[in-house]
Amino acid sequence: MKTSANVAAIVFAASLAFLTGCGSASPAGSSEEDPLKNTDAANLVSNEIVGRGPGGVKSGDLxxxxxxxxxxxxxxxxxxxxxIVMQTMNVEWSTEQVRGITDRLKELDAEVVGVIDPDYNVEKQIAGIENMIQKKPDAILSIPVDDTATAEAYKKIGAAGIKLILMDNVPKGLSHPTDYQSIVSSDNQGNGAVAAKALAEYIPDGGTVGVLDFGVDFFVTKERKNGFVNWMKENRPDIVVKVAEFLDPAKAGDTASNFLTANPDVKGMFTEWEVPAMAIESALRNQGKNLPITSVNIASDVAIDLANGGMIKGFGAQVPYDQGVAEASAAVNALLGKPVPQWIAFKSVPVIRNNVLDAWKQVYRQDPPAELVKACEDNDACKK
Structure with missing residues (x-):
């Protein structure tokens, strides 16, 4: 997405790894001053699915x-x-989706005939879709890089008699159940709400928070932002929310830096996935500032920063492995001629410092990386 033509493509991939949070003015790593130190992470998440799917549809039941x-x-x-046609295979969200899909299909003696990695490039994804159609699979599971530019290519899937299960978003103009059979995603508004609730613990009465928003009309990132902003309006109306937009994830740090310079009153930051969250932290360090940040998605870099008591304070995490299992199951159901829910959403997994190891296991269905374990061994604050 270095060019305007590719902005939407990078947008989507970026949106699959979300949310940054805001930190307090207390020193990073000062666990005794951390307002979330003794918080039960489970209390940060709603008991119900907060958001709706594309078109306002309610989530079906797993x-x-x-x-x-x-x-x-x-x-x-x-x-x-x-x-399988992904947006990229260069993030844990994608690799875990594919692992979940593959594991479930193996249980049903089904074969994955190929995994397309367009590396966020619209033209590569369109070509990948067309090449995959030529393989004549029974179903294709995919996440669009750009829900407008790729729409015609996705329509060819249903026209070829192939079932289509989507991840997160629906390309423009596709209809259910003719063009696709189901969408599987996280509760993106719920993820935003978790990030807001965690960040609010660090913000004084009447304080200001900044939102570094992906400034493209992309469904899942907007849902995360809406979840964050709506929670603040309903639960902390005293907090002033200011928004800055970026278009290119690679330049999110520049936008964050300019925003922080222009708004010295900001006491914390939120963004919609982990890549711009780390960019915010870098911008803050360059300015000699230490503020809390919350975001969406748990990945190695932000999790280690959290464990070490850095500026990253919490996430509303997706469950990509479980989502992959559900996508594979939805495809098989559709192939068997069974009705499939139009939208299936997974509740957010709240992640703060004292539950980061358990949350990692819940999200990825495997042990956390050694570096994260080591960071927690060095910091007792990883435990309540």
Missing amino acids: AELELTPDEVAEAKAAKYKVG
Whole structure:
């Protein structure tokens, strides 16, 4: 997305790894002064799905994707072939999606015929979709890089008689159930609300927070922002929210730096995924400032920063592995001729310093990386 033509492409990939938070004026790593030190992370998340899917649809129930023993036998006998078209394979969100999809399909004797990695490039994704159609899979699972520029390519999937399960967003003009059978995502508004609730603990009465917003009309990032802003309006109306927009994730740090210079009253920051969150922290360090940051998505860099008592204070995390399992199950259900929920959302996993190791296991269904474990061993604040 270095050019205007590619902005939307980078947008999408970026939007899949979200949310930064705001830190207090207390020194980084000062756990005894951390207002979230003794917080039960579970209290940061709503009991219900907060947001709606594209078009305002309510989330279906995961139980609707369950298969009976007879249906499992039928699926295994069919030996389904499934193609995967990602936005990038260079982030943990994507690799875990593919791992979840692959594991579930193996259980059903289905085959992954290929994984397309367009590296955020619209033209590469369009070519990848068309190439995947030529392989004649029974279903394609995909996340659009740009929901406008790729729309015609996605329409060709249904026209070719191939089932389409989408991740996070629907390309413009596609209709359900003709062009696609289901969308699977996280509760993006819920993720934004978790980030807001965590950040609010660091903000004094009447304080100001900044939102570094991805300034492209991209559904999931806007949902995260809406979740954050709406929570603040409803629960901390005393807080002033100021917004700065960036278009290129690679230049998010420049936007953050200019915003912080122009708004010295800001006491904390939020952004919609981890990449701009780390850019905010870099901008703050360059200015000799220390503010709390919250965001969406747990990835290695932000998790280690959190564990070490850095400026990153919390996330509303997605569950990409579980989402991948659900996407594979949705595809098989559709291939069996069963009705599939139009939108299926997963609740946010709240992540703060005292639950970061357990949250990692919940999100990725595997042990945390050694560097994160080491950071927690060095910092007792990783425990309540």
